[in-house]
Amino acid sequence: MMRIIRWILLPFSLLYALIVWLRNRFYDIGILKSQSFPLPIVVIGNLAVGGTGKSPMTEHILRLISPLRNIAVLSRGYGRKTKGFRKVEVSSTAGEVGDEPLQIKRKFPQNTVVVCEDRCIGIEKIRRKHEGILLDDAFQHRKLRPSFSILLFDFASLQHVILPLPTGNFRDCLHESKRADLVVITKCPNKVDGDTRFQLQAKLHKYTQAPIFFSTIAYENPINDRGEQLHLHELQQKGILLITGIANPLPLLSHIEPMASSLKHIAYPDHHAFSASDIEKIKHSYDSIPTDNKLILTTEKDFQRLPEELKIQSPIFYIPIHQSILFNQDFEFENMVKRAFSC
Structure with missing residues (x-):
């Protein structure tokens, strides 16, 4: 349509x-x-x-x-x-x-x-x-x-x-x-x-x-705000919630999907400003993943916009990229x- x-x-x-x-x-x-x-x-x-x-x-x-x-x-x-x-x-x-x-x-x-x-x-x-x-x-x-x-x-x-x-x-x-x-x-x-x-x-x-x-x-290894890295093979044992607010998330999704034991994806528009209801949705989606071995994964750009309270409450890693x-x-x-x- x-x-x-x-x-x-x-x-x-x-x-x-x-x-x-x-x-x-x-x-x-x-x-x-x-x-x-x-x-x-x-x-x-x-x-x-x-x-x-x-x-x-x-x-x-x-x-x-x-x-x-x-x-x-x-x-x-x-x-x-x-x-x-x-x-x-x-x-x-x-x-x-x-x-x-x-x-x-x-x-x-x-x-x-x-x-x-x-x-x-x-x-x-x-x-x-x-x-x-x-x-x-x-x-x-x-x-x-x-x-x-x-x-x-x-x-x-x-x-x-x-x-x-x-x-x-x-x-x-x-x-x-x-x-x-x-x-x-x-x-x-x-x-x-x-x-x-x-x-x-x-x-x-x-x-x-x-x-x-x-x-x-x-794509580089996922990293958190403390500088701790995950090797890509470690994602195979984890449930992943992928959060993206970029123009085209499909290449990243295709990169992550084969490596994750389970994957949920929440996509927002490019440069999306995360609201309180967005954060509640993210928290609920993360909590609903049926394993304790899980994390939130996002892009480096989206990581700049996610509120600090979410970073404190949940393990969040971002994936740096380079040309x-x-x-x-x-x-x-x-x-x-x-x-x-x-x-």
């Missing part, structure tokens, strides 16, 4: 695509102005809605560049309850700064992480103390002219007809790929055959001449990113 409704809305998708196209052309010809800055400004973004792995890519780049240069991370802070410019502290809450910036700050406490809806204002406030700034989800923020743009595509999104909102899932036209300096097709299966790789590259090279890389999500570049292209990818921050 939902699919039929989305196709009925196709005329609105065409109107939306026209408005987005005109906005981009106004920026291209200078009717609308973009601002540049005298230091490396690297943007990570996507054209589709939903998770393409921007946060894991941000963390991947921080691991590469932080030992070499003093760079800051600037994010909009999606899902926060505050407005304006705000510095992210390890002690901040997801409600104050957003779950993804908080996750990044807690993993990279030595790096400055800030949130601001207006990226140009945010850059102006921090640029004099840093050698470069990495922006999460700012490809469509045309008021800013970055020095380098990294564009992400979810592997699954490229398997279907690409249509704009609301019929499809794309918030910008594929033609805008031309602005990218580097393209990464993320969340690939562990094995991508040569024909599929060639077809996807040919599809995107109609719109961009940027180098195209492929990456997959690598892994495929086809032995990690050295080439690393060199491109390093050059982007040395300009």
Whole structure:
């Protein structure tokens, strides 16, 4: 039924695509102005809605560049309850700064992480103390002219007809790929055959001449807030309640399901703010698992939003993830990113 409704809305998708196209052309010809800055400004973004792995890519780049240069991370802070410019502290809450910036700050406490809806204002406030700034989800923020743009595509999104909102899932036209300096097709299966790789590259090279890389999500051992790890084989003896509030939980579910003796899954929308009734539902679901050898498992991003009282009352572990570049292209990818921050 939902699919039929989305196709009925196709005329609105065409109107939306026209408005987005005109906005981009106004920026291209200078009717609308973009601002540049005298230091490396690297943007990570996507054209589709939903998770393409921007946060894991941000963390991947921080691991590469932080030992070499003093760079800051600037994010909009999606899902926060505050407005304006705000510095992210390890002690901040997801409600104050957003779950993804908080996750990044807690993993990279030595790096400055800030949130601001207006990226140009945010850059102006921090640029004099840093050698470069990495922006999460700012490809469509045309008021800013970055020095380098990294564009992400979810592997699954490229398997279907690409249509704009609301019929499809794309918030910008594929033609805008031309602005990218580097393209990464993320969340690939562990094995991508040569024909599929060639077809996807040919599809995107109609719109961009940027180098195209492929990456997959690598899952790490579950960990709790005390730093205690579980090896994946230990999940085989446990009843698991999986809590997700991410755009696409299916890859994680497919990863966990074969390893769990029993598994319950409660799925919420991306960046979901857990209410008191949500927490009661989680507690009830956990208590109903018919074994004492059980735990709650969640994503690292969701872990930032779960209330402390639940973490105290129940054993909760989260699964860290990281980007892994495929086809032995990690050295080439690393060199491109390093050059982007040395300009």
